[in-house]
Amino acid sequence: MPVPPLPVDLSGIRLDPQQGLARQLYQALRERILDGRLQSRTRLPASRDLAGLLGISRNTVTRAFDQLYAEGYIEGRIGAGTYVAELSAATRPSAVPAIQAQSPATQSAALQLLQSHHLSPPLSGAPRAFRVGVPAFDLFPFEIWARLSARFWRKPSLARLGYGDPAGDLQLRELIAAYLRNSRGLHCDPAQIVVTSGSQQAISLCAQLLVTPGARVALENPGYRAAGHALAIAGAQLCGVAVDDQGLDTAALERIEDCRLLYLTPSHQYPTGVTLSLERRLQLLEWAQRNDGLIIEDDYDGEYRYSGTPLAPLAALDRQGRVLYVGTFCKIAFPALRLGYLLLPPALAEAFARRRALDMRHSEIGTQAVMAEFIAAGHFQRHIRRMRSAARSRRDALLAGWPQNVPGCAPLPVVEAGLHLCVRVDSLARERQLISAAAQVGVEISALSSYWLPDSSTPEDQRAGLVLGFAAVPEGQIDEALLALRRAWRI
Numbered sequence: 001m002p003v004p005p006l007p008v009d010l011s012g013i014r015l016d017p018q019q020g021l022a023r024q025l026y027q028a029l030r031e032r033i034l035d036g037r038l039q040s041r042t043r044l045p046a047s048r049d050l051a052g053l054l055g056i057s058r059n060t061v062t063r064a065f066d067q068l069y070a071e072g073y074i075e076g077r078i079g080a081g082t083y084v085a086e087l088s089a090a091t092r093p094s095a096v097p098a099i100q101a102q103s104p105a106t107q108s109a110a111l112q113l114l115q116s117h118h119l120s121p122p123l124s125g126a127p128r129a130f131r132v133g134v135p136a137f138d139l140f141p142f143e144i145w146a147r148l149s150a151r152f153w154r155k156p157s158l159a160r161l162g163y164g165d166p167a168g169d170l171q172l173r174e175l176i177a178a179y180l181r182n183s184r185g186l187h188c189d190p191a192q193i194v195v196t197s198g199s200q201q202a203i204s205l206c207a208q209l210l211v212t213p214g215a216r217v218a219l220e221n222p223g224y225r226a227a228g229h230a231l232a233i234a235g236a237q238l239c240g241v242a243v244d245d246q247g248l249d250t251a252a253l254e255r256i257e258d259c260r261l262l263y264l265t266p267s268h269q270y271p272t273g274v275t276l277s278l279e280r281r282l283q284l285l286e287w288a289q290r291n292d293g294l295i296i297e298d299d300y301d302g303e304y305r306y307s308g309t310p311l312a313p314l315a316a317l318d319r320q321g322r323v324l325y326v327g328t329f330c331k332i333a334f335p336a337l338r339l340g341y342l343l344l345p346p347a348l349a350e351a352f353a354r355r356r357a358l359d360m361r362h363s364e365i366g367t368q369a370v371m372a373e374f375i376a377a378g379h380f381q382r383h384i385r386r387m388r389s390a391a392r393s394r395r396d397a398l399l400a401g402w403p404q405n406v407p408g409c410a411p412l413p414v415v416e417a418g419l420h421l422c423v424r425v426d427s428l429a430r431e432r433q434l435i436s437a438a439a440q441v442g443v444e445i446s447a448l449s450s451y452w453l454p455d456s457s458t459p460e461d462q463r464a465g466l467v468l469g470f471a472a473v474p475e476g477q478i479d480e481a482l483l484a485l486r487r488a489w490r491i
């Protein structure tokens with residue numbers, strides 16, 4: 001039967017049957033969207049027609065569309081097909097230079113990975129309901145920060161303006177250590193702290209120093225994809241471990257042979273929101289000891305607990321020097337601050353500082369010195385209390401105003417911690433419909449399906465859900481967004 005002509009010109013897409021077809025198609029379409037050959041709002045052909053044209057299965061086309069959808073390149077309108085999304089100027093450069101073919105010898109594995117994966121950065125710009133990963137930074141005391149900053153720069157000590165300690169400013173490290181001792185029960189010394197550019201850099205440093213190329217590294221699935229990317233770039237073979245209502249499934253971890261490194265988010269699993277039970281925490285420490293392994297504990301939003309007993313971090317329970325604890329100021333102050341830290345087992349601290357020196361010598365002194373003053377003068381603790389209470393009120397506004405009985409959507413969970421919640425949806429198609437209808441009325445919702453590792457064995461529909469950040473905007477804007485959602489979802 002002749003294949004009907006397509007509504008848009010997709011000629012020129014050539015797929016190599018020896019390579020992953022879905023990925024090639026995804027890349028070809030993404031490239032056309034980015035360089036403008038496929039304009040915003042262009043309707044894409046139905047998956048059946050495109051499959052016919054390219055001589056591939058419809059399933060393959062659906063997988064490529066799902067990926068583009070999860071990354072925001074395309075959107076669906078209920079019953080009305082699939083369209084190229086409205087991309088911001090920042091996302092769509094006026095002309096994307098074609099990547100010239102290079103000889104394989106010049107391409108490292110890391111470079112190839114970076115070229116073949118779309119590592120979507122977090123959304124930028126002014127916060128909107130329900131952006132994930134951002135705190136109530138409209139409440140940051142900028143005047144105090146400006147005053148402390150002016151005081152530092154008016155007459156900086158010259159001793160602090162030369163090359164500094166690669167582990168970070170000593171005064172700041174002492175204050176971080178005291179904070180971790182008091183608020184998290186961590187036994188620590190400033191010599192174990194390395195100041196980083198946010199927790200992402202801390203994770204990346206762990207990846208650089210702990211991953212042997214080809215080695216297996218376990219991580220939560222679904223999980224924080226940027227950690228997975230950092231580990232993969234360092235050569236890790238990623239092994240996703242399921243998450244249940246007690247957190248990472250330790251029995252599943254035990255089944256992974258020859259694995260000695262684990263990354264996880266125990267205090268508030270990203271993105272499901274589960275807190276890792278004490279029993280599992282102890283099992284993980286035993287696992288590390290038995291396998292001579294190490295654990296990267298990412299406590300990215302540990303300051304935000306609203307009810308229930310906070311559990312001791314793995315690093316506080318660790319007596320063997322097997323846990324590397326990652327913390328950040330970006331979820332209490334604001335993301336663009338780019339200030340975080342690692343609390344390292346004593347035997348590793350020196351090497352991490354040296355590695356950091358090779359990357360960037362050390363973090364910029366101004367931000368470190370001002371943060372040290374901010375903590376020393378008591379502003380930090382006060383601000384944590386304020387942020388926690390604001391996030392709790394914003395959480396309450398979302399829980400109170402969320403429409404009941406959204407078809408295909410589970411009820412909202414109890415939210416005891418963190419800055420976001422996660423709600424399951426009964427199919428990928430429904431997830432897509434709900435998110436794209438929300439996007440049409442300016443409401444940002446993240447797809448749970450985009451947090452899974454690509455080769456997950458979990459059936460596709462079971463990966464679906466909505467991830468909603470509730471702290472980014474004040475209650476009034478949350479109420480408006482909820483009204484808009486009701487209209488968009490017709491409920």
Ligand SMILES: Cc1ncc(COP(=O)(O)O)c(C=O)c1O
Nearest residue numbers: 133198199200224270300328330
């Ligand atoms: C689980 C998790 N870890 C780390 C980070 C990175 O945070 P930072 O801004 O401190 O690099 C994020 C950011 O959203 C996150 O969700």
